[in-house]
Amino acid sequence: MSPHASTKPQIFENLEQESLHAIFENSILHDYEAGRLLIQQGDTPTHLYLIIKGSLKTLRANEDGDESIIRLLKDGDSCMEAVIFMGSPSPINVQVIDDAQLLLIPSAFVKTHVLADTQFATNIIKVVTKNYKSALHQIDGMSIKSPVQRVGYYLLEQHLENKHNSLSFELPFKKSMIASHLGMTPETFSRTLSKIKTMGIDVNGETIKMEDSFSLCHFCDPDLAHICSGTQKEECPNCPLH
Structure with missing residues (x-):
């Protein structure tokens, strides 16, 4: 560098x-x-x-x-x-x-x-x-979030922090490592990803594909909202800063 x-x-x-x-x-x-x-x-x-x-x-x-x-x-x-x-x-x-x-x-x-x-x-x-x-x-x-909330928040965080412009992105680490980081077993992580598929989010291997740009928005909180380009805009129905 x-x-x-x-x-x-x-x-x-x-x-x-x-x-x-x-x-x-x-x-x-x-x-x-x-x-x-x-x-x-x-x-x-x-x-x-x-x-x-x-x-x-x-x-x-x-x-x-x-x-x-x-x-x-x-x-x-x-x-x-x-x-x-x-x-x-x-x-x-x-x-x-x-x-x-x-x-x-x-x-x-x-x-x-x-x-x-x-x-x-x-x-x-x-x-x-x-x-x-x-x-x-x-x-x-x-402590207080369900596995679905934990995984959904992590996916949204990755999407926003890396400024992905498309509806799909790659998981940056192996699933077993992400699971450990989120405080769950690999089996629980896999089951949770399966549940997330029913929420307009497709999971194919390491690739995450959203149905639309708001598919992960219901996992947002004020901290993530501050790094989102759509914060407080009319088109985002789940923005916590509205």
Whole structure:
């Protein structure tokens, strides 16, 4: 990734060229194979990881190998921002899903650069805030939402965040990983997708196809409405901000 790239990850938004160059000069670009464990629970984080290409997952696991996926990350996403400032060992594991190229930004540099560049500090806070809100939705989903509501919300979130212009899009991760992230078994996830098919949403393998542009709108909430181009428009019958 170049500091001159037109589309920057959130941690690079609105940074001056001097700040970007400082980050790149102090960072390492590294390739990792699928399955590589980058951080284990109890490790002291040495870097912030920014995905240039590929995908990662953050998770917690028990002694029997059972795991709960916290976040599923793709190009432009980053992780370990909050852990770096905890001052304690990492409470999560970080593992490569698909072969990935990562920018490794040293923890020590991150801590000094947030003091030198207020915009970089603001970006880090925004990322941590976004992840905090995502965690709240995850807890909310597992506590009070039905499987259909959880899956429907996830599909709408993917559709909106990736700015899909067509009525069809691909699931970004394996179904088993999405199921774990949503707090359900793969079997429950499959049954839930079958139920969703009766709601004007076709599921064919990894492809999701909506009957019309409003097929997922009844899963919307104020948080998702804020990133929807149809927010508060007459044609959206389910907008929570009307």
